[in-house]
Structures are given as C-alpha cells and as structure tokens.
Amino acid sequence: MSKVYSRIESIAGNVIVVRADGVRYGDLAQVSTSFGVSLAEVIKLDEDLVSLQVFAGSRGISTGDEVRFLGKSMQVSYSQSLLGRVFNGSGEPRDRGPTLSENLISVGGPSFNPTRRIIPRNMVRTGIPMIDLFNTLVESQKLPIFSVSGEPYNEVLARIALQAEVDLIILGGMGLKHDDYLFFRDSLDEGGALSRSILFVHTASDPVVEGLMVPDISLAVAENFALDGKRVLVLLTDMTNFADAMKEIAITQEQVPSNRGYPGDLYSQLASRYEKAIDIEGLGSITILAVTTMPGDDVTHPVPDNTGYITEGQFYLRNGKIEPFGSLSRLKQQANDRTRKDHRALADGMIKLYAAYKDTLEKQSMGFQMTNWDEKLLRYGELFEDKMMDLSVNIPLEEALDNGWKILADCFEKEETGFRSNLIEEFWPRV
Incomplete structure (x- = not known):
C-alpha cells in the first residue's frame, strides 16, 4: 500500500x-x-x-x-485503438470515447539509442513546392516552422497531415483555440486521414500544466509505433506555448529566471523533445514538424533562438507564404540526390534568379531605368510567387520540377539561366 x-x-x-x-x-x-x-x-x-x-x-x-x-x-495507453481518437494533455479522452488502459507505456523517457539510428535519406512528400522542391523534408528530420500569430501555420500543418506520405500522423496541440482544435479534427476527418491520426489536444481553456505533457505523450506513442515499423509524422503546435507553460511553473517555484524570464534549462527541455526524431534501422521513423511562434516577429526571442540550435533548419512562414530566404532544410541534399537528377540544380538556380528579382524590385522602387534583363526578372518573380510560393499550389514534386522549367522557359533564353547544358537538353520544355 x-x-x-x-x-x-x-x-x-x-x-x-x-x-x-x-x-x-x-x-x-x-x-x-x-x-x-x-x-x-x-x-x-x-x-x-x-x-x-x-x-x-x-x-x-x-x-x-x-x-x-x-x-x-506518467503512463499512456499504446495500441491500435488510439487511431482516430482525440485525447487531452493528460491522455484522457476528449472525444467521449472509451478510456484506454491496456498496454501502458511510460512517458518522457530518454531518446533512442544513437547506435541504432541511420542517416536520414528518404523524402517526405507534402505536395507543397516550397517544401518538396526547395527545402525538402526528410524522414526523421526535426524542423520548426517559425511564424507569428495570425499566419496560417495551423492550416499548413493540417495540409501536410493530409498529404504527407507517412503511415501515421500524431498531432500535439498546446494552447490551441477551440476553433483551431475543431479545424484540425474536421480537416482530418473530411480528408479521410483521421483513421491514421492520433490527436493530443490541450486548449487555451485547459489547465496550463496539461500543456506540458502534450509533447511527451505524443512522442512516447510515436516512438512505440516507430518500433513497430511505422513511419510517423509528429506535428506540434505551438512550442512557444509549451515554453510559456514551463515559464509559468518556474516562476511559481521561484526559480532564478534566465533570458526574458524563461527557465535556465529551456534549451535542454526543448532538445529532449526534438531529439526524439529518429530513423531506426530495419524499423520505422519519427519526423517532427513543430510550429514556433515568434512574439513580435523576433527571431532572437529565447524560444526560436534556442530552437534554431537544436533543429536541422527551419521554415519561415510570412505573409501567407514559405519564404525562400531564411528557410532551410539542412538534410535536403540527402533526399534530393534520390529524387530526380535535376532537383538540386533547379532548386538552386531558381532561388538564385529569385534573389536577382528582389534586387530588381529594389532598383525599380528607387526609380532606376529597367533593362531588358530586369524586365525578364520582374516577369520571372511574379510567376515564381504565383506558381511556387503560393500555398494554394498543391502538386507532386515531379510536376513542380516540370513547372519550374516552364517558368524559366517563359522568361529567359536557355543560355541566360546558367544551367548545365545536359540538364537543359533533357528538361527544357519543347516548343
């Protein structure tokens, strides 16, 4: 007793x-x-x-x-019965379904044995050109989406959940508005993905403490499914809410505050969650996409600042678009070399030309005379933003690659693009 x-x-x-x-x-x-x-x-x-x-x-x-x-x-039930269910931050049913108590597993354990990890190499397709073509998401990668309040980051996560080529989706929501929770649930249900999804949702009206458990519960369940051979995509939103909950508890305990009042172990607390991302040799994998909102669009804020040192790149979501500058997937070459041989060259070349377009916009705003080359860049930039950056564009990688060549052909002569002649001969659109 x-x-x-x-x-x-x-x-x-x-x-x-x-x-x-x-x-x-x-x-x-x-x-x-x-x-x-x-x-x-x-x-x-x-x-x-x-x-x-x-x-x-x-x-x-x-x-x-x-x-x-x-x-x-803390323990949570692990079984196939979790699929299609919605739970709160304590692992209790939120969907009025039965409480699950079989096959309990511990929450918040150590990361997986590093010797069993393999080098990430498989692309996770999302149907979003700015990810698939330019900053490829790789299986077992950990990537944050840096954004500000008001941007459609939850819509982006929901779309990725519906379209990602994985076996299982686990959504961990922290401090969600009730409307956002319903949006995720309804989107997955209407898109036919709820049956392969598990939702752990903490809303803004729930006790703050429960939000601290969401990443640990989500990742504990993900790890066991990965050990069963499943490719798991874990979506976390929003890690700044998670850090704020830690801050509130630390203040209550009268801990000596660190930068902007956050606890001194903020880096370790974030890293212990992100390091759960893994590709297990002969088994499954865990890939983590986590929204990190930046108060005041300040990337030096402690949460995004610490996150940047832990993760393998980041996506910047601004003005409803994934920005090509600043966004980075440090593992993209691992997957790009396994897709199509023009993938890496096309991505690099199009971003280089888009940077030139930005310079031309600055010249135009200052009243400089536009040359013929500038006019071509202005047309190119408009097409790039419309057919690549717009989040409404929803196409597979191969179609995005073909569209990239079509955009180049619409704006430039072959010799103006700077691509290798063998790629131009094979992929330049035939008139």
Whole structure:
C-alpha cells in the first residue's frame, strides 16, 4: 500500500508542496479533495520537501487534503485503438470515447539509442513546392516552422497531415483555440486521414500544466509505433506555448529566471523533445514538424533562438507564404540526390534568379531605368510567387520540377539561366 500524506505544506499556483520520503522525480500522485481526485506529478525534490504540479490546477485544494504517491511515472495507453481518437494533455479522452488502459507505456523517457539510428535519406512528400522542391523534408528530420500569430501555420500543418506520405500522423496541440482544435479534427476527418491520426489536444481553456505533457505523450506513442515499423509524422503546435507553460511553473517555484524570464534549462527541455526524431534501422521513423511562434516577429526571442540550435533548419512562414530566404532544410541534399537528377540544380538556380528579382524590385522602387534583363526578372518573380510560393499550389514534386522549367522557359533564353547544358537538353520544355 502506498503511503498517504494528509498535510500540504504550501499551495502556489498549480504547484503544491508536501513533506514525504521515498519519492522519485517524475512520480505521479493523487490529490483527494472534496471535489474529487486530481492527478499530480513530482517536479522538484528538496530533501523531504516534494513539489508537485497538479494537472487539473490547484483550485479547490486545501492544506488538509490527502496526497497519495503512486510509485510510478506518467503512463499512456499504446495500441491500435488510439487511431482516430482525440485525447487531452493528460491522455484522457476528449472525444467521449472509451478510456484506454491496456498496454501502458511510460512517458518522457530518454531518446533512442544513437547506435541504432541511420542517416536520414528518404523524402517526405507534402505536395507543397516550397517544401518538396526547395527545402525538402526528410524522414526523421526535426524542423520548426517559425511564424507569428495570425499566419496560417495551423492550416499548413493540417495540409501536410493530409498529404504527407507517412503511415501515421500524431498531432500535439498546446494552447490551441477551440476553433483551431475543431479545424484540425474536421480537416482530418473530411480528408479521410483521421483513421491514421492520433490527436493530443490541450486548449487555451485547459489547465496550463496539461500543456506540458502534450509533447511527451505524443512522442512516447510515436516512438512505440516507430518500433513497430511505422513511419510517423509528429506535428506540434505551438512550442512557444509549451515554453510559456514551463515559464509559468518556474516562476511559481521561484526559480532564478534566465533570458526574458524563461527557465535556465529551456534549451535542454526543448532538445529532449526534438531529439526524439529518429530513423531506426530495419524499423520505422519519427519526423517532427513543430510550429514556433515568434512574439513580435523576433527571431532572437529565447524560444526560436534556442530552437534554431537544436533543429536541422527551419521554415519561415510570412505573409501567407514559405519564404525562400531564411528557410532551410539542412538534410535536403540527402533526399534530393534520390529524387530526380535535376532537383538540386533547379532548386538552386531558381532561388538564385529569385534573389536577382528582389534586387530588381529594389532598383525599380528607387526609380532606376529597367533593362531588358530586369524586365525578364520582374516577369520571372511574379510567376515564381504565383506558381511556387503560393500555398494554394498543391502538386507532386515531379510536376513542380516540370513547372519550374516552364517558368524559366517563359522568361529567359536557355543560355541566360546558367544551367548545365545536359540538364537543359533533357528538361527544357519543347516548343
């Protein structure tokens, strides 16, 4: 029988403190109140003083309530029964379906053994040219989408979920508006992808603490499906909300704040989640796409700043488009060499010409006289933005490559593009 403690030393925010012994970091406890039983997790040990964060919040808890430690860490059910279901940040059903209790697995464990990892090399197709052609998403990659509030990043994630060539989608939502949650659920349902999806959703109206569990639960489930040979795509939105929840708990615990009030271990906390991305030799894989909103569009904000050191590139979403400058997939060459032989050259060449178009726009705005070459660049830039950057464009990679050559042929002579003659001979559109 687990020991019951009937005195709570202090209550601050969603954190309570109890004097207890024989307790481990990360252990779960039940807090019995007059309103029912709440689940809590050990987040700090100071000799016999044990701090616990209460998932449902501390409202209704008094110092005379009972605390019973369960002697185990957070667990979540893992089985095929998870598919098509929606759960909250504690792993409880949000869709009014049955509670799952079979085959429980631990949450928040260490990353996979590095010796079993293989070099990422397989492309994850999304149907978005600015990703597939120019900054290819590679299986087992970890990439953030840097954006600001108001941009359609959730729409982009939903579209990727519907079109990505993977076996399983796991969506982890933190601090979502209720409308955003319904949007994800309905989009996946209407697109026929809900049956291969699992949603762990924490809304803005839920207790803040539950949002902290969403990445860990999502990635624990993803890891077990990967071990079963599944290619899993984990979509997390928004990691800034996750970091803000950490900040709130740290302030409650009176921790010494770091940059802009965030806890000093922010980098480690983010890295421990992102490093779950993996391609397991002979088995499955985990690929992570995570939205990171930048307050004030400030990339030096602690959350995007730390994220940039952990991940393998980033996508910048601005003005409803994925920006070609700043966006980067550091592993794209691993996949580009396995698609079509013109892939890498075409991507590099088109971005180079688009940069020249931007320079021409600046010349035009300053009143300089436009040359014939400038006029060609202006036409090229408009076609590039319309047929490549516009997020409404939804085509497979091969069609995007063909469209790229057509755009070049519409604007330039063959010798003006700077491409190798063997590529031009093979891929330049025939009149």
